[in-house]
Amino acid sequence: MILTPVLLVGLYLLAAWVLWHISTGKEADTVAEVPVYIKTNGVHTDIVVPVRNEQTDWSRDILFSNTASGDTTAQFLAFGWGDKGFYLETPTWADLKFSTAFKAAFALSHAAIHTTFYKTMDEGPDCVKIGINKKQYERLVTYIRSSFKTGADGHVMHIVTNANYGADDAFYEAGGSYSLFHTCNTWVNSGLKSCGQKACLWTPFDKGIFYQYGY
Numbered sequence: 001m002i003l004t005p006v007l008l009v010g011l012y013l014l015a016a017w018v019l020w021h022i023s024t025g026k027e028a029d030t031v032a033e034v035p036v037y038i039k040t041n042g043v044h045t046d047i048v049v050p051v052r053n054e055q056t057d058w059s060r061d062i063l064f065s066n067t068a069s070g071d072t073t074a075q076f077l078a079f080g081w082g083d084k085g086f087y088l089e090t091p092t093w094a095d096l097k098f099s100t101a102f103k104a105a106f107a108l109s110h111a112a113i114h115t116t117f118y119k120t121m122d123e124g125p126d127c128v129k130i131g132i133n134k135k136q137y138e139r140l141v142t143y144i145r146s147s148f149k150t151g152a153d154g155h156v157m158h159i160v161t162n163a164n165y166g167a168d169d170a171f172y173e174a175g176g177s178y179s180l181f182h183t184c185n186t187w188v189n190s191g192l193k194s195c196g197q198k199a200c201l202w203t204p205f206d207k208g209i210f211y212q213y214g215y
Helices: 003-020 084-089 098-105 134-146 184-194 206-211
Strands: 034-040 045-050 076-083 111-118 127-132 169-174
Touching: 003 206, 034 076, 034 134, 034 206, 045 111, 045 134, 045 184, 045 206, 076 084, 076 184, 084 111, 084 169, 127 134, 134 184, 184 206
Parallel strands: none
Antiparallel strands: 034 045, 034 127, 045 076, 076 111, 111 169
């Protein structure tokens, strides 16, 4: 009986390792018209896009005024999808509760989107630039927008909280549920697939995504 959970964890990690080494490939007509980034903190990956360009002005929905700073000079906007309980109740690993982890692992809680404004992006092993074309970016925008919950007025739903990570971030209600098989990194991986970029067949970890880009 003791070996069963250990075996299940082992199978999960083995499946993740195998599947993140299988690439879905990049569309052949990709040209660098719109700069997009993938950014990790070592565990969680964000998709980063321009705050505004000729196609989309995210600041109309993701308001600067929803951040503590209200700074309107940011050039880039990061999106991360994840478990609402983790985001709002677990500022550090020391704050992690068993109930929060259990609910997150088995899709028993709600999701949220964490947004962060940046003035610049520093490329490196934890932040990779991906150039995509305008049609691909349109698909990525559609993917990100479809992940938000919207109110009766059709607008995204800002979560008012003191659990923000800094002066330039905010949280919003999101659709779906986090689980062992659909993590924050799975969401980003699916986003890359949506716009025809290199991605893992499946991954719950950031390492799988960054493996596809040489890290």
